[in-house]
Amino acid sequence: xxxxxxxxxxxxxxxxxxxxxxxxxxxxxxxxxxxxxxxxxxxxxxxxxxxxxxxxxxxxxxxxxxxxxxxxxxxxxxxxxxxxxxxxxxxxxxxxxxxxxxxxxxxxxxxxxxxxxxxxxxxxxxxxxxxxxxxxxxxxxxxxxxxxxxxxxxxxxxxxxxxxxxxxxxxxxxxxxxxxxxxxxxxxxxxxxxxxxxxxxxxxxxxxxxxxxxxxxxxxxxxxxxxxxxxxxxxxxxxxxxxxxxxxxxxxxxxxxxxxxxxxxxxxxxxxxxxxxxxxxxxxxxxxxxxxxxxxxxxxxxxxxxxxxxxxxxxxxxxxxxxxxxxxxxxxxxxxxxxxxxxxxxxxxxxxxxxxxxxxxxxxxxxxxxxxxxxxxxxxxxxxxxxxxxx
Amino acid sequence: xxxxxxxxxxxxxxxxxxxxxxxxxxxxxxxxxxxxxxxxxxxxxxxxxxxxxxxxxxxxxxxxxxxxxxxxxxxxxxxxxxxxxxxxxxxxxxxxxxx
Numbered sequence: 358x359x360x361x362x363x364x365x366x367x368x369x370x371x372x373x374x375x376x377x378x379x380x381x382x383x384x385x386x387x388x389x390x391x392x393x394x395x396x397x398x399x400x401x402x403x404x405x406x407x408x409x410x411x412x413x414x415x416x417x418x419x420x421x422x423x424x425x426x427x428x429x430x431x432x433x434x435x436x437x438x439x440x441x442x443x444x445x446x447x448x449x450x451x452x453x454x455x456x457x458x459x460x461x462x463x464x465x466x467x468x469x470x471x472x473x474x475x476x477x478x479x480x481x482x483x484x485x486x487x488x489x490x491x492x493x494x495x496x497x498x499x500x501x502x503x504x505x506x507x508x509x510x511x512x513x514x515x516x517x518x519x520x521x522x523x524x525x526x527x528x529x530x531x532x533x534x535x536x537x538x539x540x541x542x543x544x545x546x547x548x549x550x551x552x553x554x555x556x557x558x559x560x561x562x563x564x565x566x567x568x569x570x571x572x573x574x575x576x577x578x579x580x581x582x583x584x585x586x587x588x589x590x591x592x593x594x595x596x597x598x599x600x601x602x603x604x605x606x607x608x609x610x611x612x613x614x615x616x617x618x619x620x621x622x623x624x625x626x627x628x629x630x631x632x633x634x635x636x637x638x639x640x641x642x643x644x645x646x647x648x649x650x651x652x653x654x655x656x657x658x659x660x661x662x663x664x665x666x667x668x669x670x671x672x673x674x675x676x677x678x679x680x681x682x683x684x685x686x687x688x689x690x691x692x693x694x695x696x697x698x699x700x701x702x703x704x705x706x707x708x709x710x711x712x713x714x715x716x717x718x719x720x721x722x723x724x725x726x727x728x729x730x731x732x733x734x735x736x737x738x739x740x741x742x743x744x745x746x747x748x
Numbered sequence: 749x750x751x752x753x754x755x756x757x758x759x760x761x762x763x764x765x766x767x768x769x770x771x772x773x774x775x776x777x778x779x780x781x782x783x784x785x786x787x788x789x790x791x792x793x794x795x796x797x798x799x800x801x802x803x804x805x806x807x808x809x810x811x812x813x814x815x816x817x818x819x820x821x822x823x824x825x826x827x828x829x830x831x832x833x834x835x836x837x838x839x840x841x842x843x844x845x846x847x
Contacts, residue, residue: 462755475815476753476768488770488813512782559753 444530455576456551487559489515519560525583669739697744763822775808
């Protein structure tokens with residue numbers, strides 16, 4: 358677990374880097390609810406690359422020639438049929454079947470609760486499926502989804518079926534194809550409807566004005582009537598006949614809808630500061646108390662190249678690593694530069710002698726009496742070399 | 749939908765109960781930090797056919813939406829009644845027939 362440390366910065370005028378993502382379109386009615394509000398020179402994402410005719414992409418446009426690249430063949434009708442298994446909000450692909458909340462309860466308890474927790478409430482390290490406050494802000498955005506951990510003690514967004522999933526059909530699809538985790542596709546259609554009914558009931562979903570009690574039976578028709586609390590929480594609108602056009606329109610104006618930042622890695626100025634000189638942005642609450650500590654050094658584990666050393670390495674792994682691989686046994690850990698500096702101060706001859714004859718908790722030859730003295734010397738060399746500062 | 753989810757099932761004369769209560773369980777200190785109103789359950793009582801079978805005093809030290817498990821001697825068809833009291837004195841009761 359990370360411990361959060363409130364880091365008070367001496368400079369009080371710094372802008373909070375994340376603040377731009379917290380603004381919601383309250384006063385500006387043209388902005389979509391919950392939409393990312395880009396600001397000038399945003400460094401927190403939204404980088405765009407110009408392509409052609411004023412069109413931008415999120416990635417550098419690949420201008421390599423595609424000559425000679427084989428694009429494959431058209432799929433056969435059967436191949437298409439095998440792939441075309443999605444379940445859509447309009448009911449396309451939804452299986453026939455039905456199941457009640459109480460049947461789902463029993464199935465859930467047996468097949469799902471071990472990972473997703475009682476009532477779907479999580480707590481076992483796997484996704485939380487239910488719960489989370491569905492209350493909305495005036496602009497229609499679910500409150501708990503706007504949570505940001507920008508300060509210690511603050512909560513993260515709560516993403517559950519009730520607060521986040523825009524369509525109930527996805528639930529049928531996902532459970533059918535992916536759950537239970539260890540043996541997916543093992544549930545019957547009726548069982549899938551029952552479990553879905555149970556999960557929706559835990560999130561107090563109301564179907565056509567009817568609350569889902571234990572006896573409530575869910576089927577295809579009822580499922581299609583469901584309006585999920587976060588149905589309108591996504592943009593652009595990808596559903597319906599205009600879906601593709603909506604998406605195209607949205608992405609054609611990346612600067613407005615996504616933000617057009619300039620990537621900046623150092624001393625980034627907050628260009629949106631009004632009046633005065635732009636200030637350099639800083640992270641307000643940096644988490645520093647982490648193990649191993651943050652570092653910008655990029656180095657690889659010590660490289661072992663020669664044949665001789667790899668034989669030594671193998672012998673080390675077999676005979677010595679058990680104790681020298683970690684500090685649990687009180688042995689100098691291979692790779693621990695300081696510890697081995699101390700060891701080698703005695704002089705190489707002496708150290709090899711100690712490894713052969715043993716000392717303290719170190720058994721003679723590590724307990725492998727069949728090793729020759731020169732083999733032990735070779736391993737010690739390997740250990741020392743693996744514990745040196747990289748040049 | 750009330751503030752609790754209850755499941756009571758009998759097996760070999762023992763009723764196993766799992767119950768989850770919807771509450772932020774935020775005491776004054778936590779509420780101040782999160783800038784929300786303090787809200788936590790202070791007492792939970794469960795009665796089976798009128799007899800108290802489970803009773804706890806709780807406070808903000810518990811996590812949000814606490815989950816309880818307890819068991820008692822009983823049978824399917826018994827009437828389990830669970831009542832919570834929160835820090836403002838508000839009570840809520842829900843009944844569940846043992847399965």
